[in-house]
Amino acid sequence: MIKAEELLENVETDNSTQIFGDFISLSSKEQLNITFPSPTLPLKSRWRHNGLSADFIAEYSSSYFPINENDPNTLWRQVAVKSAVNYIANELLENAMKYCEQHTNYTITIHIQAESNEIVFFIQNKISTLKAEKFKTFIKEIFNSSADEFYFRQLEKQAEFEDNSSPGLGLLTIVNDYCAKLAWKFQIQPQVIDVTTMVHLAV
Amino acid sequence: MEVKGENYSVWYEPDTAIINFTGALRLSDMDDYALISQLLNDVVDKEPPTITLDLQQLNFLNSSGISMLSRFAITLRRKNTIKMIIKGANSIPWQGKSLKNLQRLMPGLMLELE
Numbered sequence: 001m002i003k004a005e006e007l008l009e010n011v012e013t014d015n016s017t018q019i020f021g022d023f024i025s026l027s028s029k030e031q032l033n034i035t036f037p038s039p040t041l042p043l044k045s046r047w048r049h050n051g052l053s054a055d056f057i058a059e060y061s062s063s064y065f066p067i068n069e070n071d072p073n074t075l076w077r078q079v080a081v082k083s084a085v086n087y088i089a090n091e092l093l094e095n096a097m098k099y100c101e102q103h104t105n106y107t108i109t110i111h112i113q114a115e116s117n118e119i120v121f122f123i124q125n126k127i128s129t130l131k132a133e134k135f136k137t138f139i140k141e142i143f144n145s146s147a148d149e150f151y152f153r154q155l156e157k158q159a160e161f162e163d164n165s166s167p168g169l170g171l172l173t174i175v176n177d178y179c180a181k182l183a184w185k186f187q188i189q190p191q192v193i194d195v196t197t198m199v200h201l202a203v
Numbered sequence: 204m205e206v207k208g209e210n211y212s213v214w215y216e217p218d219t220a221i222i223n224f225t226g227a228l229r230l231s232d233m234d235d236y237a238l239i240s241q242l243l244n245d246v247v248d249k250e251p252p253t254i255t256l257d258l259q260q261l262n263f264l265n266s267s268g269i270s271m272l273s274r275f276a277i278t279l280r281r282k283n284t285i286k287m288i289i290k291g292a293n294s295i296p297w298q299g300k301s302l303k304n305l306q307r308l309m310p311g312l313m314l315e316l317e
Contacts, residue, residue: 043231044231047229047231048209050229051210051227051229051263079294079296080296083295083296083297084296086263087263087265087297090229090263090265091265091266094229094231094265094266094267098231098232151304152304152307152308155270155273155274155277155308156277156308158270158273158274159273159274159277159278169266169267169269169270170265170266170267173266173269173301176304177297177300177301177304178300
């Protein structure tokens with residue numbers, strides 16, 4: 001059973017931890033954890049790992065949504081769940097790979113907990129203090145806006161300024177298109193911020 | 204006019220003004236999508252009355268790819284001289300979730316999900 005840990009936005013649990021949203025604790029015994037070591041290959045060379053990993057995570061998660069020959073709905077449910085898991089895992093991994101601080105001891109870990117009616121993703125990585133502050137500004141805007149309004153505003157802004165990056169659009173699509181809930185935990189560590197992004201997908 | 208990668212292919216059929224997308228697109232950012240964007244813009248430069256994007260064989264598109272298509276829809280909206288049709292597949296779940304947003308960006312865009 002997955003339990004809610006914090007329900008308030010932007011609550012400082014202590015001086016070194018800041019939480020945004022409904023951050024659910026890792027409590028189930030069954031989890032899939034994948035840890036990526038600190039990168040030695042350039043980003044372009046290891047970019048394909050995101051897709052490989054997302055495909056595996058999606059296939060693994062589909063076991064929790066088996067097909068019942070007597071219920072045709074279960075076939076589509078499994079297809080839809082695999083697609084959603086693949087997309088969300090891929091986006092989380094892409095973001096982590098793009099924005100993580102690179103250091104010998106800094107790994108990226110993705111955890112997945114699947115139950116019959118929900119899947120929760122956690123991705124944990126290290127980012128700089130500067131990136132953390134920018135990220136928190138973005139997160140606050142998510143909570144202060146409606147999902148679609150913020151999403152379309154970002155798209156129009158990107159087109160207006162011919163901006164080739166699309167920061168945050170992946171997270172906004174997860175909220176807007178998959179109706180998932182997001183939460184974050186920021187923990188101050190020496191010289192770096194440990195950030196965990198949580199995605200809660202109801203099935 | 205064609206752009207191919209390890210898991211995907213995008214090509215243009217001049218006779219029908221259809222741009223076909225197949226496979227899985229997970230390119231890293233808009234710079235990587237630049238070749239595909241260029242193909243789309245080259246088609247626009249030919250000024251066909253209608254451009255069709257056939258996505259029925261596109262099994263996966265990451266957010267950078269969705270962003271690219273969104274930007275293309277906004278470009279055509281601003282140009283206001285070319286219609287767009289998007290053909291998708293109901294059997295591919297991401298399409299049912301994400302393609303309708305393009306209609307909001309470009310009112311008048313025809314979305315055909317089969």
